[in-house]
Amino acid sequence: MQHFLNITDHSPETIRGVLVRALALRAERRATGQNAPVLAGRALAMLFEKPSLRTRVSFEQAMNHLGGHAVVLGRDEVGLGKRESVADVARVLGGMVEGIAARVFSHAHLETLAAHAGVPVVNMLSEVSHPAQALADALTLADVAAGGPEAAEADPVGALDAVAGLKVVFVGDGNNVARSLMRVCGVLGAHFALACPEGYALDDAGVVVSHDAVAAVADADVLYADTFVSMGEEDQKDAKIKAFGDFVIDQKLLGAAPGRAVVLHCLPAYRGVEITDAVMDGAQSRVFAQAHNRLHAQKGLLAELMAPA
Ligand code: CP
Ligand code: NVA
Numbered sequence: 001m002q003h004f005l006n007i008t009d010h011s012p013e014t015i016r017g018v019l020v021r022a023l024a025l026r027a028e029r030r031a032t033g034q035n036a037p038v039l040a041g042r043a044l045a046m047l048f049e050k051p052s053l054r055t056r057v058s059f060e061q062a063m064n065h066l067g068g069h070a071v072v073l074g075r076d077e078v079g080l081g082k083r084e085s086v087a088d089v090a091r092v093l094g095g096m097v098e099g100i101a102a103r104v105f106s107h108a109h110l111e112t113l114a115a116h117a118g119v120p121v122v123n124m125l126s127e128v129s130h131p132a133q134a135l136a137d138a139l140t141l142a143d144v145a146a147g148g149p150e151a152a153e154a155d156p157v158g159a160l161d162a163v164a165g166l167k168v169v170f171v172g173d174g175n176n177v178a179r180s181l182m183r184v185c186g187v188l189g190a191h192f193a194l195a196c197p198e199g200y201a202l203d204d205a206g207v208v209v210s211h212d213a214v215a216a217v218a219d220a221d222v223l224y225a226d227t228f229v230s231m232g233e234e235d236q237k238d239a240k241i242k243a244f245g246d247f248v249i250d251q252k253l254l255g256a257a258p259g260r261a262v263v264l265h266c267l268p269a270y271r272g273v274e275i276t277d278a279v280m281d282g283a284q285s286r287v288f289a290q291a292h293n294r295l296h297a298q299k300g301l302l303a304e305l306m307a308p309a
Pocket of ligand 1: 054133268
């Protein structure tokens, strides 16, 4: 694995390898309170063009737990492509750190960084995809399929195999998070469907789309939400919130799903908009365990990408 820009850049075996390593690192931390310092002396530069809570803290803590460290650079500090060309930023950082992670408005900037850095480049969210989120989502699906986190850690391969029996329904916008979730479901053999208003589907080939949320969740094991208005789309806020009125995950929609169904959300959640408080805080919600899996997923990814051979 040279870079990590999209789930589909890699073979299913490679993605599964990252997930198995993540579960092993999670188990190691749970059992011993620490991880072996496999990234000792290594640094990750993290470039942010947009705000972040989970991604920033999970990557930074992953580096810390594995014995390395992170250098976090905000939008105004670097001016990616404005103060300095993206290629020059890559060339400079590539001589100083062992990895670069970036959250960008333009996915093309990630490709330029990867072409010129000479060190691994990681997508921390672009307008196209959010593959690091999808790794954590896959761990959460494995936890659900295995019957709990300890069971998944006891048999990571079996837990990942069991994800193939799940039906995941993303209720909302066909966006970056939906695309990466669909792709990781494809890797693991899980059934994926998108429930969205007309005009908001993913344009990827093969995606199963429903414009009827109630019908779509009828046999779902997992309901998944994201904001209706992604970062950079603030000018579409009113139109999108209106268009998505029938795609809110509330108790009525959850009631149309089987009782076994769990609810996920990549967060941040706009409570009362795409998901209600009662669902977020209800017994079927797994959203905070899912957020915590960001840390473990990022460890698996960074260990595979950045540890010395
Ligand atoms: N889910 C996610 O990427 O959260 P942040 O935007 O807070 O990093
Ligand atoms: N789709 C959202 C995800 C945030 C983690 C966005 O791009 O803003």
